[in-house]
Amino acid sequence: MITMYSLKQQAAAWLQPLTKLSAQHIISMLEVPPSSALGDLAFPCFTLAKSWRLAPQQIAAELCESFHTVAQPYASAAATGGYINLAWNRKYYAPLLLDTIALPDYAQLQPAQKQRIIIDMSSPNIAKPFGVGHLRSTVIGAALYRMYAAAGHEPISVNHIGDWGTQFGKQIVAHLRWSDSEQAAADPIGEALRVYIKFHEEAETKPELEDEARDWFRRLEQGDEEALELWRYFVKVSMEKLDLIYERLGVQFDEVLGESFYNDKMPAVVEQLSALGLLEESQGAQVVRLDELDLPPCLILKSDGTTIYPTRDLATALYRRNVMKGDRLVYVVGGEQTLHFRQVFAVLHKMGYDWANDCDHVAFGLMRINGKKMSTRKGKVVLLEQLIDEAIARAAHIIAEKNPTLPDREQVAQQIGMGAILFSDLKNARQNEIDFSLEEALSFEGETGPYVQYAHARICSILSKAGAVTDDPAIAQNEPVPEMWSDSAWELLGHLSSYREVLGRAVQLQEPSVMARYALQTARLFNQWYSRDRIIDAHPQVKPDRLALAKWTGATLERTLKLLGMAAPQEM
Structure with a gap:
């Protein structure tokens, strides 16, 4: 059988x-x-x-x-x-493959064990502009979310907003000393960035500013109302701006829980570590030693008795496991935090939590813009909004030149511009560094989003034209019946039939680039086939199968692009 x-x-x-x-x-x-x-x-x-x-x-x-x-x-x-x-035997097997690809549930996997997967993603800092540095965590996390769902799991996305920490003491000092009220009203995040940069410039010659900042953060941690009011202002204006950016990216979150949410949950973690005899003093601080793993000690309490990132992440992991009921905890965070997460997961193990084996740091490399590394403190930041606007403007210019009568030009320009940015990121193995070039990303040739999107639009055009063509009876009588399953058609069909296998591998590796590469190969194989075999005016005996192959190629491209967060325009 x-x-x-x-x-x-x-x-x-x-x-x-x-x-x-x-x-x-x-x-x-x-x-x-x-x-x-x-x-x-x-x-x-x-x-x-x-x-x-x-x-x-x-x-x-x-x-x-x-x-x-x-x-x-x-x-x-x-x-x-x-x-x-x-x-x-292509004659026997190809129709079976086509029928399988056409099944309603073909693209939905059924896992041996369905899991609730908590995804920590995006996590920008309050009072800072959303730079391209946060783009990677956002789009990789969002792609993983869709991939997990397609693989039959239950993903839960969490935006772990950076709304707490010593930087808020610096931000408050900078705001009180140098902020311009008119500028702050017109562009609160831009003004917050300006004065934050000025703080670091001034602190190089005035170290007393650092002491002042530490004092403000101490007041904030102690619940001082003036400090809290300023902090709430920064959170409010930041979230308003972030929500607009996420809407443009097409990204939503199931939960938005900032670092401050876990403030009252850290003392219990410290008490548990102490009760287990895991805390040791080191130069006045409290640490958990990890010598047996050749890791440096994990700092839990600083010498002044305050908590630090590992303490917060331990409390976060326990909350996501015990309250949110996560079977797996996934952290889409830059590769520079690899040691931090190794330490946190190791401490969870020492606390007796075997589920620490189900905690994954999904690391990714830095993104540079034309070879330059970004830094908020030094003011070297490319704003994502500006990048999106420029990408859309350039896409609109290309459309105006190549297809000025295109309906919905503005919408298509947005789809192409955004798709170019997303695909330029996701086509790369996530742990690699990226040197982003907008000019290269918007090319309609090569390994780009517009190249894949154009392949989909071409298929839609072919199917539309084919529906309006009436077969010429003379063709059936006088023209020899061509081979339906030529080498190029067969290779494309075999590739389409591997979709489920490729998706399974991408989920296992937690690697969206596997799906991006699959989309690229789908577009390439279709273009090769289209250049060799007739479709619209094909012989009537092979035309139905050729149209079916084109149709399911388009459906596969649309489905794969959707996993990556991209639109599949029908016209370009």
């Missing part, structure tokens, strides 16, 4: 009872032959030589003979040296 999988999964299903290897092991061993003339996939028999006590060539010959009994008429096999080369 035929079972519908991707080509690799189907090959594994056929080979598993013949080799007694696990299906996953077989999939990992399968290779693509150097020439399509040899077949679609190749299975190396060398690892079986020891257990079978036969030469690989003989094993391949025996497997071929057995393979024919289980795979006919859908596939055949041929032994070449120590390999068994598998070739699918």
